Amino acid sequence: MNAIIVFDGVCGFCNGFVQFVIRRDPAGAFTFVSAGSARGQRLRREAGVAALDSILLVENGVVYQKSEAILRIARRLSGPWRWAWAFSVVPRTVRDALYDRFARHRYLFGRTTSCQLLTAEQRTRIVLTD
Secondary structure (H helix, E strand, O other), X not given: OOEEEEEXXXXXXXXXXXXXXXXXXXXXXXXXXXXXXXXXHHHHHHHOOOOOOOOEEEEOOEEEEHHHHHHHHHHOOOHHHHHHHHHHHOOHHHHHHHHHHHHHOHXXXXXOOOOOOOOHHHHHHEXXXX
């Protein structure tokens, strides 16, 4: 099964991140679920993550969040983005502190109030129902 990225579907930056990943994931390793959807809420609940302020990566039954999720996603992307994994040597407490700081201000990049139009390929990768 593909790795699942649970993202804040209202956050403009988060939606842009999903598009960024799709363009750099030609193998289709990732599928995407909005954190506010029924499935996203269930995955968050199962992971013990109540707030929407963290991206989740569910991979082989293991849940990663915050900076660990971002680095694990980047590691599987095409191009130079896979080299971001080198930042995993930075202590997680430092990485997550930076992640939390950014997450608190993510809505400065805008909010979405409607679903974006999806291409046929994107529709196969974004889970819209449970």
